[in-house]
Amino acid sequence: MTRICGNADDFAASALRGFCLAYHDVVRPVRGGVLRAKPGASGKVALVVGGGSGHYPAFVGYVGEGFADASVAGDIFASPSTQAIINVAREADRGGGVILGYGNYAGDVLNFGIAAQRLQAEGIETRVLATTDDVASADDAHRAARRGIAGDLTVFKITGAAAEAGLSIDDVARVGHHANDWTRTFGVAFGGCTIPGEKEKLFEVPAGRMALGLGLHGEPGIDEQAIPSAPDLATLLFERVLAEAPSGVPRTAAVLLNGLGSTKQEELFVLWDHLSALFADAGYSLVAPLVGEYATSLEMAGCSLTVTWLDDELEPFWRAAVETPALRHGVIEGDAMLALPRLPEPDVVAFEADSRDGRAGGICVAAALSKLSQALGKAEAELGRIDAQAGDGDHGQGMARGSSAADRAAQRALAKGAGARTVLGVAADAWADRAGGTSGALWGEGLRAFSTALDDTSRPTLEQLADGSDRALKRIVELGKAKPGDKTLVDALWPFVETLKTTLGGGERGAEAWRAASEAAQAAAEGTRDLVPRLGRAKTHKERSKGYPDAGALSLALATCVIADFFVETTG
Amino acid sequence: MTRICGNADDFAASALRGFCLAYHDVVRPVRGGVLRAKPGASGKVALVVGGGSGHYPAFVGYVGEGFADASVAGDIFASPSTQAIINVAREADRGGGVILGYGNYAGDVLNFGIAAQRLQAEGIETRVLATTDDVASADDAHRAARRGIAGDLTVFKITGAAAEAGLSIDDVARVGHHANDWTRTFGVAFGGCTIPGEKEKLFEVPAGRMALGLGLHGEPGIDEQAIPSAPDLATLLFERVLAEAPSGVPRTAAVLLNGLGSTKQEELFVLWDHLSALFADAGYSLVAPLVGEYATSLEMAGCSLTVTWLDDELEPFWRAAVETPALRHGVIEGDAMLALPRLPEPDVVAFEADSRDGRAGGICVAAALSKLSQALGKAEAELGRIDAQAGDGDHGQGMARGSSAADRAAQRALAKGAGARTVLGVAADAWADRAGGTSGALWGEGLRAFSTALDDTSRPTLEQLADGSDRALKRIVELGKAKPGDKTLVDALWPFVETLKTTLGGGERGAEAWRAASEAAQAAAEGTRDLVPRLGRAKTHKERSKGYPDAGALSLALATCVIADFFVETTG
Incomplete structure (x- = not known):
C-alpha cells in the first residue's frame, strides 16, 4: 500500500x-x-x-x-x-x-x-x-x-x-x-x-x-x-x-x-x-x-x-x-546475448610430485572428509533448528553445503594424485566457497591453516594432526576474534586442541588421544547452553539463544567425533 | 514476497x-x-x-x-x-x-x-x-x-x-x-x-x-x-x-x-x-x-x-x-533545483467589449453555476455511494470538484466584464480540467457546446437556453456514443431537452417549461434503476449496478432542478 x-x-x-x-x-x-x-x-x-x-x-x-x-x-x-x-x-x-x-x-x-x-x-x-x-x-x-x-x-x-x-x-x-x-x-x-x-x-x-x-x-x-x-x-x-x-x-x-x-x-x-x-x-x-x-x-x-x-x-x-x-x-549496436558462455571450472592447485606415501595420505584425508560430509548432511535439519534460536537458521545448510563441496573437491584433487596437504587445502577452499557466510569462512580458513601442518609426500603423523588443529584454532581466533565463553565454535575447538596436545604429550596412542579431545569438545559444546553470545548478535537473538547450545560449537564437536570414529576404523 | x-x-x-x-x-x-x-x-x-x-x-x-x-x-x-x-x-x-x-x-x-x-x-x-x-x-x-x-x-x-x-x-x-x-x-x-x-x-x-x-x-x-x-x-x-x-x-x-x-x-x-x-x-x-x-x-x-x-x-x-x-x-553541471518556478495561471479568453446587458447575462450564468456548485457539493457523498455500485465511486467527487472549479472560473471571468457566452465557456473548461475522467470531459464539452448558443452582449433568451441544451446533448452523444437506455447521463439529458423544446414550442413561460423538462429528467434518472449499463463497464460492475440508478443521470437531473429553482428566484 x-x-x-x-x-x-x-x-x-x-x-x-x-x-x-x-x-x-x-x-x-x-x-x-x-x-x-x-x-x-x-x-x-x-x-x-x-x-x-x-x-x-x-x-x-x-x-x-x-x-x-x-x-x-x-x-x-x-x-x-x-x-x-x-x-x-x-x-x-x-x-x-x-x-x-x-x-x-x-x-x-x-x-x-x-x-x-x-x-x-x-x-x-x-x-x-x-x-x-x-x-x-x-x-x-x-x-x-x-x-x-x-x-x-x-x-x-x-x-x-x-x-x-x-x-x-x-x-x-x-x-x-x-x-x-x-x-x-x-x-x-x-x-x-x-x-x-x-x-x-x-x-x-x-x-x-x-x-x-x-x-x-x-x-x-x-x-x-x-x-x-x-x-x-x-x-x-x-x-x-x-x-x-x-x-x-x-x-x-x-x-x-x-x-x-x-x-x-x-x-x-x-x-x-x-x-x-x-x-x-x-x-x-x-x-x-x-x-x-x-x-x-x-x-x-x-x-x-x-x-x-x-x-x-x-x-x-x-x-x-x-x-x-x-x-x-546511445545508439545500440549488436543483438542481445541469449545464452551465457560456459565459465571454466577452477583448476586444482599445484602440488609436489606424487609418491606412494603421499597418495596414501591424500586418500586418508579425502576419506575423512567424505565421512564428515555424510554426518553433516544428516545433521543439517537439527543444526538449522538450533541455529534458528540465535540466528537466521542457516548454519546446518551452510555446513552441509560446505562439507559436501569439500568432499567433491578432495576427490578431484585425489584423482590428480595430490597428497594430504593439497587435498585438505583444496577442500578447505571449496568449503568456504560453497558454504558462504561467517562460519563457512571460518571453517575454510581453519582447514586451510590445518593443511599447512601436513605435507604431500607422507601420511599425516599424529604430531602433524595436533599441530594442524592448533593452527586451525589460532587462525579462527585471529579472524573471528572470539574467546572461549563467547558462545561460538571456539568454545568447543579450544578444549579439543588443548586436550589433544596434552594427551599426545602424555604418550597416548593417536586414536585414544583424538577420542579424549573429541569428548572434551562435545562436553564444552553442550556447556554453551549456559552462555550468552557476546559477538555481533542482536539483543533479541541473544535472548532467544538462552538454554540452547551454540550450533557452531555443536557442529565442530560432531566433526571431531566423526574423525575419532574414522581413526578407529582405519587404525584399528 | x-x-x-x-x-x-x-x-x-x-x-x-x-x-x-x-x-x-x-x-x-x-x-x-x-x-x-x-x-x-x-x-x-x-x-x-x-x-x-x-x-x-x-x-x-x-x-x-x-x-x-x-x-x-x-x-x-x-x-x-x-x-x-x-x-x-x-x-x-x-x-x-x-x-x-x-x-x-x-x-x-x-x-x-x-x-x-x-x-x-x-x-x-x-x-x-x-x-x-x-x-x-x-x-x-x-x-x-x-x-x-x-x-x-x-x-x-x-x-x-x-x-x-x-x-x-x-x-x-x-x-x-x-x-x-x-x-x-x-x-x-x-x-x-x-x-x-x-x-x-x-x-x-x-x-x-x-x-x-x-x-x-x-x-x-x-x-x-x-x-x-x-x-x-x-x-x-x-x-x-x-x-x-x-x-x-x-x-x-x-x-x-x-x-x-x-x-x-x-x-x-x-x-x-x-x-x-x-x-x-x-x-x-x-x-x-x-x-x-x-x-x-x-x-x-x-x-x-x-x-x-x-x-x-x-x-x-x-x-x-x-x-x-x-x-x-555524463559529467553533471550545475546544482539541483530545490524549488519549482511558479506556473502562470491560465488567462481568461477574449470576449466582445462589455455592455450593460452583456454583464447582466454573465452575472446570471455565474450565479446559476454558483448554485449548482453548492448543490453538487452537498450531494457529493450520496452520488459517490451510488456510483460505487457500478464503478469506482469517484463520480460525486468529480462533480463537486468540477462544478466548484467552474464556479471560481466564472467569477474570475465576470470580474473582467465577460458576458454569458464567455463566462459559461471558461467555466466549462475549468470544470473539465478539474473534474477529470470521463464525466468531467463530457460535462465540460457539453457546457462548452451550450455556451456557443449564447452571446456576450445580451441576457440569455429562452430560445438560446433551449438551443444550448440541444447542442450540449448532441456533443455529449457524439463524444460518449451513448444512446438512451445505456444507463448514462444521456438517459436524463435526452428527455430534458425534448421536453424543453416541446413545452417552449407550446408557448409555456421559461420557468415552467424548464421545470417540466427537469421533472422529466428526474423521472428518467430514477428509471435507470431498471437498466443494465451497455458501455465500457466490466461484467461485475454491470451486475452490481442492478437496482441502482445511474449516478451520472442523477447528477444531471439534480443540476436541471437547481437551475429550475434559480429560474423561479430570478424571474419570479
Whole structure:
C-alpha cells in the first residue's frame, strides 16, 4: 500500500513536483505535465504522451531527447483533462505538428480525442496514437478495443525516435501505428495495489495464485491459476505473446520484461534467465531487450512480457539514442546475448610430485572428509533448528553445503594424485566457497591453516594432526576474534586442541588421544547452553539463544567425533 | 514476497545469469560475480565491490565505466566466499592494485578481509573500504561498528570515479575513506521482505507502523512509531541525518533518497517534494541528487535518506560521468533545483467589449453555476455511494470538484466584464480540467457546446437556453456514443431537452417549461434503476449496478432542478 502520502488529493501533483525537482536537467514543469528542458529542433514533430499517474516511469519519465517531447499527467489512474492535454501540446509544438500518444482507455480516448479536434481547429496539425498491445483485453477480432499497457514504452520510443529523425507528421504517425500493430503484451498479477489515501487494495489476488491478463489498474483478468515455477511462468508468457504474433513478422524483436511495482529486479532477472533461452530456441534475434520497471501500477505485484517485432524501418528507431529518466543509452549496436558462455571450472592447485606415501595420505584425508560430509548432511535439519534460536537458521545448510563441496573437491584433487596437504587445502577452499557466510569462512580458513601442518609426500603423523588443529584454532581466533565463553565454535575447538596436545604429550596412542579431545569438545559444546553470545548478535537473538547450545560449537564437536570414529576404523 | 522463484537454492545464481544476459553490453560473467565488459585502462586501480545478493542494483549494477570494475555476488543476503572475492579481484586487477568495497557486516568483513590478505600475499596491492553510513546501527562514539547501507552508492561511486581518474591506490583509498567518513544514512521500514523459497517474511512491521533505523536485511531498528504524513517523514529523515553531520562540513552535498523495494517512485517523489524544500531552507546546494532504488532489500517497503557532504576533492568525482546499469550520465553541471518556478495561471479568453446587458447575462450564468456548485457539493457523498455500485465511486467527487472549479472560473471571468457566452465557456473548461475522467470531459464539452448558443452582449433568451441544451446533448452523444437506455447521463439529458423544446414550442413561460423538462429528467434518472449499463463497464460492475440508478443521470437531473429553482428566484 501507499505509505508516503500526506494529503491524498495532492498526491499525484506532489509526486509530479518531486519528479520535476529530481530531473530538472531533463524536464521542466508546465500546467498539466512536463516538457523537455531542452526543446527539440524547430519544425520537428512533437510527441506528447500521457495518461493517469501511478504508472511511473510512464508517462512523465518518457520525456527527453529521442523519445517524447512532453507528457500530460492526470490524477492517479485517471485520464488528464482535455484542457491539460491542449495546454501541454501547445507548449510542446515545435511547428511540425503534434502526435498525441495514450493507452486505449475510455477516459483517455475521450480527452485526447477532444484535445486533438481542438488543436487541429487552432491550426496545429494533430494525430492520435492509441496503444492496443494487451492481448488479454479483447480477442484478435476486436484488436481496436484492446488496452495499452507496457507496450506504451516500445511503441512510443519508436515513434519518438521517428519524430527525432525529422520525419513528417504523417510518416511519424504511420511508423507509430505500425509499431503498435506489431506489438503484443501479456501480463500476470500476484497482488493488487492501493490508491493513495485508501486503506483497501483496489483488487486482491488470493495468496499463492496468479491472475492472468490483468491490466495496469487491475482490470478483470481472463483466468486465475496457482503461481507456477519460474521456467513455467516464462513459458506461459512466451507462448501467450507469441501465439498472437502478427502474420509475416520477422524473428527480430524488441522485448520488454516489465515489473508492475513490487516484483523485484532479481525476480525479473530470474525470469529473463529462462525467457532468453526460449527466444534463443525459437531462433529470435533480440535487439536491446529491457528487463525492469517501465510501466507500473503503484505497488502492484506482477509482470508482463511485451514483444515488438522489428522490420528494417522500425529497428533503427528502437536502437536510436535516448536520454530520458526512464531510458538512457546511445545508439545500440549488436543483438542481445541469449545464452551465457560456459565459465571454466577452477583448476586444482599445484602440488609436489606424487609418491606412494603421499597418495596414501591424500586418500586418508579425502576419506575423512567424505565421512564428515555424510554426518553433516544428516545433521543439517537439527543444526538449522538450533541455529534458528540465535540466528537466521542457516548454519546446518551452510555446513552441509560446505562439507559436501569439500568432499567433491578432495576427490578431484585425489584423482590428480595430490597428497594430504593439497587435498585438505583444496577442500578447505571449496568449503568456504560453497558454504558462504561467517562460519563457512571460518571453517575454510581453519582447514586451510590445518593443511599447512601436513605435507604431500607422507601420511599425516599424529604430531602433524595436533599441530594442524592448533593452527586451525589460532587462525579462527585471529579472524573471528572470539574467546572461549563467547558462545561460538571456539568454545568447543579450544578444549579439543588443548586436550589433544596434552594427551599426545602424555604418550597416548593417536586414536585414544583424538577420542579424549573429541569428548572434551562435545562436553564444552553442550556447556554453551549456559552462555550468552557476546559477538555481533542482536539483543533479541541473544535472548532467544538462552538454554540452547551454540550450533557452531555443536557442529565442530560432531566433526571431531566423526574423525575419532574414522581413526578407529582405519587404525584399528 | 518472492513469487518468481523456481529452485530457491539457485535463485541468486539464476538472477545473476539473467542480469548478465540483460546487460551483456556492460558486464560479463566470471566465477563469483561480474566484470566490466570493456575493461578499464591498463594500470588503473580496480574497484571491486560486493556483498550478498537481493539488494539490486547493489552491487552488480554498480559495475561499469566510472564506477566499479567488478562485483562479487553472494547468495541472498549472504556474504560472498573468500574464494569468489579472490577470483573476481584477480580478474579485475589491471595492474594498479585492487580496492575491495563492501558494507561493514560480519561475514563480509571476514571474507573480504581474508581475501585482501591473500591477494596482497600474491603480489596484488589490495586495500579494503568498508562503508559505515547507517547512523542507527551504532552511536557516534562507535562509528567504526556502523553498517553500510545505501551510502554504498555514493561512497563507491566517488571511489570508482577517483580510480577512473587515474589516482594511485593509496589516493583512491584515501578518497574512498574520506567519502565514507562524510556519509550518513537513516532509514525507515514499513514492511518486511521474504527470502526466495520461504513463506514467512524475514520480519514484520505492524500495519500503519514504521520501524526506524532498520538496515538492509531487517536488522533490529531503534524505535517504532505510527507512519507520519509525507512532510513529517521528510522532516524526520532530514533531522536524523543532519544531526549526525560530521563537524566542519560544507553545505554542499550529494543526496540519495533510496527506495527499499516496494515503496514506489511516486511515493519517493512526494517525499522529495518536501525534502528538497528542507535542504533549500537549510541553505544547501545539492549536486546531482538521486531519487530511486539504488540499494534494495527484495520487496521490503521503506526508504532511506543518505547525505554525502562534498568538498572540492569529492565533488568532481560525484559529478563525473558514469555508465552502469544503476547509474548512467555524463559529467553533471550545475546544482539541483530545490524549488519549482511558479506556473502562470491560465488567462481568461477574449470576449466582445462589455455592455450593460452583456454583464447582466454573465452575472446570471455565474450565479446559476454558483448554485449548482453548492448543490453538487452537498450531494457529493450520496452520488459517490451510488456510483460505487457500478464503478469506482469517484463520480460525486468529480462533480463537486468540477462544478466548484467552474464556479471560481466564472467569477474570475465576470470580474473582467465577460458576458454569458464567455463566462459559461471558461467555466466549462475549468470544470473539465478539474473534474477529470470521463464525466468531467463530457460535462465540460457539453457546457462548452451550450455556451456557443449564447452571446456576450445580451441576457440569455429562452430560445438560446433551449438551443444550448440541444447542442450540449448532441456533443455529449457524439463524444460518449451513448444512446438512451445505456444507463448514462444521456438517459436524463435526452428527455430534458425534448421536453424543453416541446413545452417552449407550446408557448409555456421559461420557468415552467424548464421545470417540466427537469421533472422529466428526474423521472428518467430514477428509471435507470431498471437498466443494465451497455458501455465500457466490466461484467461485475454491470451486475452490481442492478437496482441502482445511474449516478451520472442523477447528477444531471439534480443540476436541471437547481437551475429550475434559480429560474423561479430570478424571474419570479
